[in-house]
Amino acid sequence: MTRQAPTLSPATDQDRVAEEDEFLDAQPFDLLKVPLLGPLLGWRHSRTFLQIPLFAVSVVMVLDGFLGPTLSPKNLATVLTWVHFRGALVLAILCAGNLFCLACPFMLARNFMRRWIHPRLAWPRRLRNKWIPIVLFVGVLFAYELFGLWASPWLTAWVIVGYFAAILIVDGLFTHASFCKYVCPIGQFNFIAATASPLEVAVRDGEVCDDCKTKDCIRGRREPSSQLVVLQRGCELALFQPAKVGNMDCTFCLDCVHACPHDNVGILSRLPAGELMIDPNRSGIGRFSRRNDIAALAIVFCFGSLMNAFGMVSPVYAVEDWLRHALHIQSQAAVLGILFTAVIVVEPALLLGLAVWITRAWAGVKNGWLAVAIRYAYALSPLGFGMWLAHYGYHFFTGLYTIVPVAQNAFAQIGWPILGDPRWTWVGLPKTVVEPLEFGFLLLGLAGSLLVAWRLAHDDSKKHPVRAFAPWAALSIVLFLCCVWLMTQPMDMRATMGAG
Numbered sequence: 001m002t003r004q005a006p007t008l009s010p011a012t013d014q015d016r017v018a019e020e021d022e023f024l025d026a027q028p029f030d031l032l033k034v035p036l037l038g039p040l041l042g043w044r045h046s047r048t049f050l051q052i053p054l055f056a057v058s059v060v061m062v063l064d065g066f067l068g069p070t071l072s073p074k075n076l077a078t079v080l081t082w083v084h085f086r087g088a089l090v091l092a093i094l095c096a097g098n099l100f101c102l103a104c105p106f107m108l109a110r111n112f113m114r115r116w117i118h119p120r121l122a123w124p125r126r127l128r129n130k131w132i133p134i135v136l137f138v139g140v141l142f143a144y145e146l147f148g149l150w151a152s153p154w155l156t157a158w159v160i161v162g163y164f165a166a167i168l169i170v171d172g173l174f175t176h177a178s179f180c181k182y183v184c185p186i187g188q189f190n191f192i193a194a195t196a197s198p199l200e201v202a203v204r205d206g207e208v209c210d211d212c213k214t215k216d217c218i219r220g221r222r223e224p225s226s227q228l229v230v231l232q233r234g235c236e237l238a239l240f241q242p243a244k245v246g247n248m249d250c251t252f253c254l255d256c257v258h259a260c261p262h263d264n265v266g267i268l269s270r271l272p273a274g275e276l277m278i279d280p281n282r283s284g285i286g287r288f289s290r291r292n293d294i295a296a297l298a299i300v301f302c303f304g305s306l307m308n309a310f311g312m313v314s315p316v317y318a319v320e321d322w323l324r325h326a327l328h329i330q331s332q333a334a335v336l337g338i339l340f341t342a343v344i345v346v347e348p349a350l351l352l353g354l355a356v357w358i359t360r361a362w363a364g365v366k367n368g369w370l371a372v373a374i375r376y377a378y379a380l381s382p383l384g385f386g387m388w389l390a391h392y393g394y395h396f397f398t399g400l401y402t403i404v405p406v407a408q409n410a411f412a413q414i415g416w417p418i419l420g421d422p423r424w425t426w427v428g429l430p431k432t433v434v435e436p437l438e439f440g441f442l443l444l445g446l447a448g449s450l451l452v453a454w455r456l457a458h459d460d461s462k463k464h465p466v467r468a469f470a471p472w473a474a475l476s477i478v479l480f481l482c483c484v485w486l487m488t489q490p491m492d493m494r495a496t497m498g499a500g
């Protein structure tokens with residue numbers, strides 16, 4: 001049994017996938033073949049089985065957020081959301097893939113609703129892109145700083161409730177997984193981050209797909225006597241397995257695994273970030289080089305990681321004060337608006353503009369400005385992921401044990417102290433352990449960005465690949481140094497007992 005490359009047009013892409021297969025010795029590791037874990041994931045109700053505990057935890061978080069302690073380091077809503085959930089999410093993406101979407105508690109509520117509500121509207125064609133979730137993603141980062149979400153259990157609980165409401169409204173009105181594909185900011189974060197994951201849901205043997213008559217992986221299966229009765233969903237994200245490339249838009253829902261009548265879909269190993277080096281026509285997505293919205297997502301993902309970290313280090317207060325005095329403005333929203341615009345819009349426009357200019361002028365790349373910017377924007381995504389890992393990993397590891405006293409306290413508060421007295425001295429791993437991890441994540445991100453940029457440059461400029469590579473390597477290194485500087489600044493210990 002061999003894994004075959006999807007249908008790709010440019011020869012370079014075919015070569016690349018062949019190289020990737022060679023790298024993986026043509027027999028990729030398949031998570032679904034692992035004893036115990038494989039059968040568990042392959043079980044038809046595996047997703048529900050994983051979602052139920054997360055749904056229960058979400059309910060507890062909301063209740064504690066509304067009714068529990070108002071001090072954020074003592075509340076389950078804030079501690080679990082801002083310390084544990086974010087860290088676990090990025091670490092899972094690093095080690096495996098988009099496991100949060102697999103176990104997404106919001107989807108449990110939505111699937112339950114869809115037992116009775118069957119939407120008929122198709123998501124508007126003009127909105128079939130990533131612009132709405134990009135705006136929402138920046139909006140969440142902005143609201144996080146403006147309202148100090150990490151410090152407010154009440155607001156955090158409202159964010160969770162709002163998320164449930166949004167998915168029920170959108171997927172109650174529109175067919176397929178419209179919320180996941182066109183609205184959810186967490187989903188887009190996961191999709192772009194998971195381009196660096198070591199696993200992807202993919203076909204085991206392309207020849208089996210060639211002979212397949214039913215294509216159930218995308219169509220799903222329905223009751224022969226009534227087409228209204230769905231026996232098994234196909235891919236709701238419109239990813240047709242034989243032509244699917246990489247993790248973009250894949251929620252790891254495993255519907256295709258359950259639907260394929262030939263047991264031909266697995267969770268296979270691949271070269272992390274390898275999907276960013278190629279530009280095939282991807283099922284449900286098209287070519288990356290023609291998706292300016294996904295390129296913008298990669299840019300916002302990278303520069304948003306800098307902004308999010310900048311918001312929690314001491315120098316941000318000095319910059320905010322300087323802006324207030326220099327521009328005579330008092331509104332915190334206006335100050336933050338200027339900062340966000342500078343870091344997420346102006347800075348990338350200037351830096352990418354300069355890199356594009358050098359690439360075209362020095363390496364002789366003939367493509368237009370926008371085309372070059374879109375092409376190389378994807379190279380920034382691994383570095384962005386490294387920064388999110390370093391930042392969220394910092395909170396996760398330094399606040400790792402805080403869940404113990406906070407859970408003890410939550411039980412004690414409802415008059416049921418079964419876990420004993422809260423041990424507030426339990427916090428997390430020492431910084432001497434966490435700091436090397438942070439720099440390891442950043443270095444990993446930098447290595448990924450340099451590798452992707454090199455492969456893109458090599459394809460773009462056969463004559464001067466080093467010249468095409470140099471500006472993007474320089475940009476990656478400059479951003480890496482910014483990340484290192486940020487991670488060495490005194491940081492707020494948000495939502496933990498050392499909170500500043």
Ligand code: SF4
Nearest residue numbers: 209212216217241260
């Ligand atoms: S249903 Fe299975 S065999 Fe058929 S096209 Fe999809 S993945 Fe391939």
Ligand code: SF4
Nearest residue numbers: 235250251253254256
């Ligand atoms: S059904 Fe679609 S979204 Fe779900 S795992 Fe398969 S390819 Fe990914």
